[in-house]
Each structure stands twice: as C-alpha cells, then as structure tokens.
Amino acid sequence: MINSILFILLWAGAIAFFVWNVKKISRNIKLGKDIDIKDNKKKRWGLVLKVAIGQSKMLGLPVSGILHIFVYAGFILVNIEMLEVMVDGIAGTHRALSFFGFLYPIAISSFEFFALLVIIGCLVFLIRRNVLRLDRFWNPEMKWWPRLDANIILIAEIVLMTSIFFMNASDMILQSRGFGHYEEVGMFFLSSFFIPILKDFSSETLVLIERTCWWLHIVGIMVFLNYIPYSKHFHVFLSFINVYYSKLEPVGKITNMPSITKEVRSMLTGEVPPMDENATEISFGAQDVKQLTWKHLMDSYTCTECGRCTRVCPANITGKKLSPRKIMMDIRDRLEHTGKNLDKHGIDFKDDKTLFDYISAEELWACTTCNACTEACPVNIDQVSSILELRRFIVMEKAAAPGELNAIFSNIENNGAPWQFAQDDRMLWAEELYLNEK
Amino acid sequence: MSENKRKIEVSVMADVFARGEKPEYLLWVGSAGAFDDRYKKVTRAFVKILTHLDINFAVLGVEETSSGDIARRTGNEMLFQMQAMMNIETMNSYEVKKIITCDPHAFNTFKNEYPDYDGKYEVIHHTQFLQKLIAEGKLKIEGDLFKDKTLTYHDPCYLGRANGEYNAPREVLDAIPSRKIEMKRNKSNALCCGAGGGQMFKEAEKGNKEVFIERIEDALETGANIVVTACPYCMVMMTDGLKYKNKEEEIKNYDIAELIEKILEL
Numbered sequence: 001m002i003n004s005i006l007f008i009l010l011w012a013g014a015i016a017f018f019v020w021n022v023k024k025i026s027r028n029i030k031l032g033k034d035i036d037i038k039d040n041k042k043k044r045w046g047l048v049l050k051v052a053i054g055q056s057k058m059l060g061l062p063v064s065g066i067l068h069i070f071v072y073a074g075f076i077l078v079n080i081e082m083l084e085v086m087v088d089g090i091a092g093t094h095r096a097l098s099f100f101g102f103l104y105p106i107a108i109s110s111f112e113f114f115a116l117l118v119i120i121g122c123l124v125f126l127i128r129r130n131v132l133r134l135d136r137f138w139n140p141e142m143k144w145w146p147r148l149d150a151n152i153i154l155i156a157e158i159v160l161m162t163s164i165f166f167m168n169a170s171d172m173i174l175q176s177r178g179f180g181h182y183e184e185v186g187m188f189f190l191s192s193f194f195i196p197i198l199k200d201f202s203s204e205t206l207v208l209i210e211r212t213c214w215w216l217h218i219v220g221i222m223v224f225l226n227y228i229p230y231s232k233h234f235h236v237f238l239s240f241i242n243v244y245y246s247k248l249e250p251v252g253k254i255t256n257m258p259s260i261t262k263e264v265r266s267m268l269t270g271e272v273p274p275m276d277e278n279a280t281e282i283s284f285g286a287q288d289v290k291q292l293t294w295k296h297l298m299d300s301y302t303c304t305e306c307g308r309c310t311r312v313c314p315a316n317i318t319g320k321k322l323s324p325r326k327i328m329m330d331i332r333d334r335l336e337h338t339g340k341n342l343d344k345h346g347i348d349f350k351d352d353k354t355l356f357d358y359i360s361a362e363e364l365w366a367c368t369t370c371n372a373c374t375e376a377c378p379v380n381i382d383q384v385s386s387i388l389e390l391r392r393f394i395v396m397e398k399a400a401a402p403g404e405l406n407a408i409f410s411n412i413e414n415n416g417a418p419w420q421f422a423q424d425d426r427m428l429w430a431e432e433l434y435l436n437e438k
Numbered sequence: 439m440s441e442n443k444r445k446i447e448v449s450v451m452a453d454v455f456a457r458g459e460k461p462e463y464l465l466w467v468g469s470a471g472a473f474d475d476r477y478k479k480v481t482r483a484f485v486k487i488l489t490h491l492d493i494n495f496a497v498l499g500v501e502e503t504s505s506g507d508i509a510r511r512t513g514n515e516m517l518f519q520m521q522a523m524m525n526i527e528t529m530n531s532y533e534v535k536k537i538i539t540c541d542p543h544a545f546n547t548f549k550n551e552y553p554d555y556d557g558k559y560e561v562i563h564h565t566q567f568l569q570k571l572i573a574e575g576k577l578k579i580e581g582d583l584f585k586d587k588t589l590t591y592h593d594p595c596y597l598g599r600a601n602g603e604y605n606a607p608r609e610v611l612d613a614i615p616s617r618k619i620e621m622k623r624n625k626s627n628a629l630c631c632g633a634g635g636g637q638m639f640k641e642a643e644k645g646n647k648e649v650f651i652e653r654i655e656d657a658l659e660t661g662a663n664i665v666v667t668a669c670p671y672c673m674v675m676m677t678d679g680l681k682y683k684n685k686e687e688e689i690k691n692y693d694i695a696e697l698i699e700k701i702l703e704l
Binding site for chain 2: 060250251252256257260261264267268284314315317318320321362365367368370371375388392395401402409417419421423428430435436
C-alpha cells in the first residue's frame with residue numbers, strides 16, 4: 001500500500017516537473033517570429049513516417065545508423081514493459097500481465113532481446129566517442145558538457161537495461177524456489193544466462209535485488225525523463241515535430257523576404273507603398289533569437305549534436321571555423337539564456353548580448369551554401385537558413401559585408417555582373433563563332 | 439568529306455522580337471558565360487550544339503544582367519530582388535516561356551526563387567536539355583575521341599543537392615563512348631567545389647586547405663583523364679585545382695557541352 005502511494009506520488013512529481021520544463025522550451029521556441037506552416041499535411045506526415053519514425057537518413061552512415069536503430073527501436077519496445085510496471089506499481093501486484101500464459105515469457109524474452117540490442121548499441125557508441133574518438137565527437141564545440149551529456153545518456157541507458165536482466169534473473173530463481181508471491185510465469189531467455197551469477201544468494205537477498213532493480217528501473221526512467229529537457233537528448237521528442245515542419249521546397253530555394261519586395265517594387269515603380277502600421281519592428285535578417293522564426297529555434301532544440309552536418313561541411317573539412325552543428329548549439333544556448341532572463345526579469349527584459357556574441361562573422365562567411373549539412377541531417381534541420389538570416393543582418397543592417405563582397409555588390413549594381421566588365425560587352429563571346437558543317 | 443564553316447549569328451531577343459518572331463527558348467548566358475574566358479568556351483560550345491540541332495533560341499545580349507544568386511546568398515536581399523525584378527520585367531516583355539542555361543545557380547534561382555516575383559518559366563539546365571535530345575534520338579553521339587578516356591563527373595551543388603538532378607548529366611555522359619568512374623563522394627554526398635554562396639569572389643576564411651584542393655584530390659584519386667563539370671564556378675575551381683596539382687597537362691577539365699562539341703567536331 002505504502003509502495004503504491006509512493007509509486008503514484010513519484011510519477012505525479014516526475015510528470016509535473018517534466019511538463020513544467022517542456023512548457024518552458026515551448027515558450028522559448030515561440031519567442032521566434034511566427035511563420036505559417038500548414039500546407040501539404042499529407043506530404044509532411046509521409047516525411048515523419050519515413051525520416052523520423054523510419055530513420056531513413058540515419059542510414060547515410062550505416063554503422064551508427066544501424067546501432068541507433070537498435071537503441072531507438074529497443075528503447076521504444078522495452079518501454080512497452082512499462083505498461084506492466086505501471087499496473088504493478090499502482091495496484092501492488094506482481095507481474096500482472098502474466099495471465100497471458102505462454103505468451104508472457106515470449107513477450108518478456110523478446111523485450112530482453114531488445115534490451116540487449118540497446119546495451120550493445122550504447123556500448124559501441126561509448127567506445128566510438130571515448131576510445132576511438134571519432135572526429136565529429138571531438139570538434140572544438142564539443143567541450144566538456146556536450147561530451148559528458150552524451151556519456152551520461154549512454155551510461156544511463158545501459159544501467160536501465162541491465163537492471164531488467166538482474167530483475168528477471170532473480171525473479172526466475174525465486175519462481176523456481178516457489179518463494180512468496182513469485183509464481184511460476186515461465187522462462188525468460190536472455191536473463192536465464194544471469195542465473196549462475198545469482199543462484200547461490202539467499203531468497204531474501206534475491207528479493208532485495210529484484211525489488212532494487214525494479215525501483216531502479218522505474219526511478220531511473222523518471223530521472224531520465226526529467227534529464228532530457230536539460231540535454232541534447234530532447235531530440236527524442238522534437239525530431240518528430242521538427243521533421244513534420246521540414247522545408248518541402250528544393251533546398252536551393254532561399255526564403256523570400258516579402259518586406260523587401262514591397263520596398264524594391266516601390267523603388268522600381270516610383271510609387272510610395274502604403275504605411276504598414278504593424279511595421280514597427282522590421283529588421284532585415286536576424287541578430288538575435290527573436291528575429292529568427294520559431295522553426296529556426298525548433299531546429300536548434302532538435303539538434304542532438306551528432307555532427308553529421310559538420311562532418312560533411314566543406315568549410316569545416318578544410319579547417320575553417322564554421323561548424324553547422326555549432327551554429328545550432330549557439331542558437332540554442334542563446335535561446336536558453338534569453339529564456340532564463342525572461343524568467344528572472346520579465347518579458348520585456350533585454351540584455352546587452354546578441355547571437356553575434358556566440359557566432360562570429362568569420363564562421364558565417366565561410367559557408368558555401370552547398371547544403372551538404374541539410375542533406376546529412378537525420379532530422380531535417382535547416383542550418384543554411386539560420387546562417388543566411390545572420391548574413392542578411394550583417395549585410396543589410398550593419399553594412400558590414402567583407403570588403404570584396406561590397407565590391408561585387410557595386411559591380412552588380414553598376415554593370416550587372418560581379419566582374420568589372422561593361423554591360424555592353426556581354427555579346428563579345430559570340431564573335432567569330434563558326435560551326436563546322438559536314 | 440568537305441567541311442564548311444558556317445558563321446553563327448546568335449539571335450538577340452530584342453531584334454528577333456522586333457521582327458515579330460518569338461523564339462522557343464531563351465538561352466541565359468550568365469555573367470560567367472559572357473565574361474569568364476574559360477566559360478565563354480562553354481557558351482560557344484553549347485551554342486554550336488543548339489545551332490547544329492536547329493534549335494530556335496535567342497539570348498538577351500546586352501539586356502542580360504546578374505541573376506542575383508550571389509547577392510541573395512551573401513545576404514544582400516535588396517540587391518537580389520532588384521536584379522530579379524529587372525530580369526523578370528525584361529523576360530516577361532519578350533514573353534519568355536522556356537529558359538535554358540549552363541549555370542546551375544541561375545537555373546536554381548529562376549526555377550525556385552523568381553516565381554515569388556511573378557517570374558514563372560520552364561527552366562532547363564543544359565545537361566537536362568542535352569539528355570532529353572539524346573533520349574529522343576535527336577542528338578546522336580558517335581565517335582572514338584573519348585573511347586580510351588576515363589571521365590569523372592563532379593556534381594554542382596545547385597544542380598545536385600539543391601534540385602535533385604543527378605541523372606541527366608550522367609545519362610549524357612553514358613551516351614558518349616568512354617569509361618566513366620565516380621568519385622568517392624558523389625551525387626547527394628558530393629563535395630562542394632568551394633565557390634558557392636559568394637566564396638568565388640572573396641578570400642577563403644582561415645583554414646588548413648582550400649576546398650577546391652580537397653575536391654580535386656577526390657577527382658585525381660579516381661585516375662580519370664577528364665574531370666567533367668556542368669557549372670561555371672565548378673569549372674574555375676576544378677581548373678585551379680588541376681593547376682595547383684600541376685596536372686593541367688595530363689588531366690583536362692571540360693563541361694559536358696564541350697565534350698559533345700569535341701566529339702561531334704562542331
């Protein structure tokens with residue numbers, strides 16, 4: 001009875017705290033400019049099915065792709081077991097779903113199989129990060145926290161999964177001894193390999209192990225759930241939503257700025273556009289998170305710092321400072337900071353920092369807009385779009401483009417080409433052109 | 439076989455339109471196609487092919503101006519939209535419906551970005567145009583010129599990833615008797631030449647290598663004799679790469695149109 005109450009209270013607390021944190025993240029994302037993404041519902045669900053649920057882009061790197069599918073599928077399936085855990089915890093029963101008879105041990109055995117896959121996946125991931133030290137996990141932006149964050153998650157998952165094996169193995173021994181309420185429910189395949197380790201313990205010790213593992217599993221999941229909003233691991237929730245809101249146009253298309261269209265039209269036609277009453281806060285491009293759209297901000301929270309974008313970035317490969325992953329991490333860090341300021345000082349508070357305190361012009365100007373990063377991102381983040389909004393601010397608000405580019409701009413304005421050639425010479429290529437006819 | 443040289447008079451839209459004719463295609467030459475000495479050869483090669491096939495086309499000539507691609511990608515949206523609207527006004531005044539261009543950047547901008555300003559055209563990259571003519575049997579390619587050569591194709595970002603066109607250029611190459619070999623990074627995984635997004639016109643940021651060197655190494659690794667490109671920027675970068683590696687004598691860098699010009703001895 002006390003256990004049941006404790007169980008319910010713990011869950012209520014865990015869920016309440018989680019919801020509180022998620023609301024904060026959601027509020028932060030909504031600090032971004034509004035954009036309307038309501039088109040092509042069918043196509044968007046298709047993408048969610050293929051890219052998010054189906055993990056199609058993960059297989060671009062097969063080793064980590066397959067291992068990630070182990071962990072992802074395993075984690076989802078193992079958590080079906082949570083159903084029974086919830087029933088047992090609330091009702092004070094033990095293995096409430098064992099009335100399924102012979103199906104029960106089959107189900108538990110297959111969950112164990114997936115738990116093993118999760119453990120294998122996480123172990124290999126730990127080795128790749130810490131022993132093999134793959135480049136993308138050691139780029140400069142992967143400072144102590146991003147590295148520790150990843151390791152905490154992997155170790156937590158291994159602990160959670162291992163507890164299942166010890167719980168089930170002790171349970172089986174207790175069943176065979178006919179101890180207390182441990183009724184015979186059948187054999188669980190993988191955990192039976194743990195029996196030799198545990199078989200010499202007394203029944204009381206085994207009950208202690210079994211209960212400890214049960215609570216460890218439950219409390220572990222609650223802690224894990226509440227760790228996620230503080231971690232890059234938030235992608236387990238946001239990736240589905242972020243993929244739904246993917247850019248559907250060809251990636252080569254850059255988002256239009258209708259506010260400028262009005263100005264340019266009036267310049268070309270000489271007509272003065274009607275004053276827009278709501279146009280008080282128009283800025284060209286973005287210098288801070290509030291001038292990005294909510295989709296840019298969602299991108300940053302969705303990023304799980306896997307570094308597949310940075311790994312293929314031509315600028316990064318050749319030693320330049322630009323790392324598309326860092327751009328995402330910086331936007332998220334700045335947004336988190338902005339959110340904390342709002343909590344402390346109220347909605348109108350402005351500090352003296354901007355995104356340019358996190359991201360340098362040197363990084364932004366190294367981008368070739370080749371879209372290798374967006375192609376590589378398994379959760380359809382659009383890094384190029386954020387980079388471009390920042391470039392737009394540098395050029396149009398600060399007039400601080402690199403000197404060579406300013407020269408190009410005036411060439412285009414004056415002679416219609418980036419080079420200093422006269423427009424009248426545009427047909428010189430066609431002179432003395434002959435075709436051989438046979 | 440008697441060879442005759444016929445002088446090609448390239449039709450200019452203003453003249454043709456004044457005569458009351460409407461060419462089927464506008465050929466967008468692009469600033470590189472008109473001014474860059476190396477890429478002028480590609481423009482000339484492609485115009486020879488069009489003439490050889492009796493395609494009804496014209497160019498804008500001195501009325502052509504920058505598509506705005508660079509301006510937009512370097513953040514100068516104001517300048518981009520000025521260019522876009524001026525070009526659209528010019529093209530719409532000639533009732534242009536179909537545009538062919540050798541420049542994937544202009545291709546991308548016209549196809550995906552001009553529609554926002556009422557510039558709606560059927561936009562065709564020259565590799566797509568050639569592929570279609572080959573598939574329809576209108577362009578027949580015979581000859582042994584490249585029979586013993588190995589070709590490797592570098593995907594331009596704005597044709598490949600940006601617009602998903604990986605096949606048309608490869609199908610054209612397949613029609614040319616020659617060996618083909620892919621670089622280790624190809625199609626959607628292709629490495630950029632390093633020139634897009636305005637990089638062509640500025641010093642690269644500090645790093646330990648130029649992007650074009652990294653990319654030419656991919657090409658050299660294949661052992662190919664000819665690096666094939668389909669973009670003016672890629673052409674500049676890959677040529678620079680070959681020079682940097684002192685390979686410009688043994689390994690050539692051609693646009694797909696030039697391969698056809700050469701094999702057909704146009």
